[in-house]
Amino acid sequence: MWDHEFRNFHCPTDHTCSRVSLSAADPSSYMRLNFTDSLQSPIGYGRSFEKALAFSHSSSSQPPFSSVGATPNSCISYSSTQDGSDKSNKDCQLKELEDGSESSKKGNRNKLANKKGEKKHKETRFAFMTKSEVDLLEDGYRWRKYGQKAVKNSPYPRSYYRCTTQKCRVKKRVERSFQDPSMVITTYEGQHKHPLPTTVKRPMLFPSFMLRPSPPLPRRRHELFTRMPGDMNNYQVAAGADSLMFAKNFSPFLQIPDNELLQDMVPSAFLKHEPYEQ
């Protein structure tokens, strides 16, 4: 069950992918992953999530990796360190975030970005699972749905959203696990470079409501689960929607101060605020 769920999150090769970069500002800080055999098993879904890996493995009593110099504004992405070589493990490489030009004209969009010999650039992705009744969790940003596709072997469709902020190219995908319909898989792609919208609703999971002393409890819960394939019964509850202090609960893998937020540690590469670039 779980193996299927996270097939896309595996390193899609049989290489040892053992480094997780934690901080965009400080590349020297990183977490080290000790992948289990299950993670190194060849898998069939290689096209997704090969750039970012943000799940922690909790099937053993020992944390599978420890944080080293993690910063609050850490970004989690993933790369391979096998032999220090890139040639044979392209699916595991870490790539820096880039802003490509937008080419959305029908019929031209992919041709322009995919000239002869050039591979289409893929933004860094970050994926996580939440337990929720609703598919779309509030993260403080405004999203516009631009597509929905049926997922193979699943009765639940995958929805595609784009950040509504002008010039922001961040996307996210939301799909419900067909093995455990209570679980929602959310995948962020790209990085926000603008502030949170001022008119947005209070985020359910992400932190703007932390600015308020005692926010009312949301009616729906979003619990963030972080784990890797293995023991389904041993996942980590990393976040509860009624509190953003959950970050400390995440700490078996990420050492986050008590007052830090999920936004500060997990999807920060995608949610962190930087001066808006016009």
Added chain:
DNA sequence: CGATTTTGACCAGCGC
């Protein structure tokens, strides 16, 4: 009436 969602069509990448 503008913003958002729905949905069928289209396109590219990949495997066979």
Added chain:
DNA sequence: GCGCTGGTCAAAATCG
């Protein structure tokens, strides 16, 4: 080359 699949577009429908 062909079929499958994932991702995106854009017109129409719906919403607020």
